[in-house]
Amino acid sequence: MSVKVRLSIMMFLQYGVWGAWYVTVGNYMTAIGMQSEIYWAFTVSPIASIISPFFLGMVADRYFSTEKVLGFLHIIGGVAMFISPMFAEGPLASPTLFIVFLLINMLCYMPTIGLTNSLAFNHLSNQEKEFPIIRAFGTFGWIAAGVLVSKVLGADLTSMPLKIAGILGILLGIFSFVLPHTPPPALGEKASFRKIIGIDAFNKIKSKPFYVFIISSFLLCIPLSVYYAYAPVFVNSSGIENPGFVMSFGQMSEFVFILLMPLLFPILGIKKMLLTGMFAWVLRYLLFALGAPDQVVWMILAGVILHGICYDFFFVAGFIYVDKKATKDIRAQAQGFVVLATYGFGMLIGAQLAGYLFNGMVDASSPDVFKQWQNFWYVPAVLAAIVMVFFAAMFKDKEVEKLEGAN
The missing domain is CATH 1.20.1250.20 (MFS general substrate transporter like domains)
Structure with a gap:
């Protein structure tokens, strides 16, 4: 499998993971009587966006190859997403725990956006021409996930999109280990908070x-x-x-x-x-x-x-x-x-x-x-x-x- 094909699959799954649940979770929460907590499901992403630069700058960019970090993060995040519905409804239902597991997922997911971009840039000879094509597969992935969970499965009001997102995340985590080897970009550099x-x-x-x-x-x-x-x-x-x-x-x-x-x-x-x-x-x-x-x-x-x-x-x-x-x-x-x-x-x-x-x-x-x-x-x-x-x-x-x- 060529490098470009692997990068395209990576991007497709990367945004398919997000698109599978992000659009439907508000309707799911409304269906199970948790509508007053919807905004917390959309607060976890900004929190993760604030924290992720520190993880990337302090750890991922300095000590581990990009594809391995990507793999472990997606597997951990996928597991958290897959089990999150256990805390949305049923005997273990707890709005707080449900949001906590969404947060765990996003803490793992948000750093991978930058990691997938940097990994792709590292293995493309003509970044300006080739990267937009590779990145377009991410948009296709988001669209495909939305079509699958909503149009094909009709699962907008169920927990299925969360489980599908979890499965896709785990699959991407496993697939990440066959991505091109990408050494840590800032190996040996001193970390700076301001930077x-x-x-x-x-x-x-x-x-x-x-x-x-x-x-x-x-x-x-x-x-x-x-x-x-x-x-x-x-x-x-x-x-x-x-x-x-x-x-x-x-x-x-x-x-x-x-x-x-x-x-x-x-x-x-x-x-x-x-x-x-x-x-x-x-x-x-x-x-x-x-x-x-x-x-x-x-x-x-x-x-x-x-x-x-x-x-x-x-x-x-x-x-x-x-x-x-x-x-x-x-x-x-x-x-x-x-x-x-x-x-x-x-x-x-x-x-x-x-x-x-x-x-x-x-x-x-x-x-x-x-x-x-x-x-x-x-x-x-x-x-x-x-x-x-x-x-x-x-x-x-x-x-x-x-x-x-x-x-």
């Missing part, structure tokens, strides 16, 4: 537009978390069948727009790309809000399909901007700092806010539940709009604009 979390890179860049970008990205991730936690629950409560499958339309859209980005970047430039992504989040929430009272299917579906613009034009474009701002020696640190600020602290605050809003504003037994959903979605729409206006007014990077003009 690991990216503070040095943040200080070295010293750019007002970059600071505006970081602040805007952090703030936007707060209302963003509402979508990840509660859009599947909203889709299901609106009477749309196979909500997990429907949510995968977002990843299909993501794949299409990431292919269009190279064509649009020279036309729009970084600021307009980021603003387009921010506006898409505002529009998505408005579509959900306006479509909620009468369960207007096309509005709800349009809000899901906007995910391609929402994700690619904000997150992917943002990583490209950071790449342009940072010099080669601090590029990895700078990207790590952005991930910590967004996927970590931004999403952490956002998940907690989402839970507070949902538990205080939406009552599934109320005859006015869809009016409540409408008011619920207006909140992240307003928050995202405020961030968008702030970014539009404050962000102007002449240095990057010159680079774009030169290209």
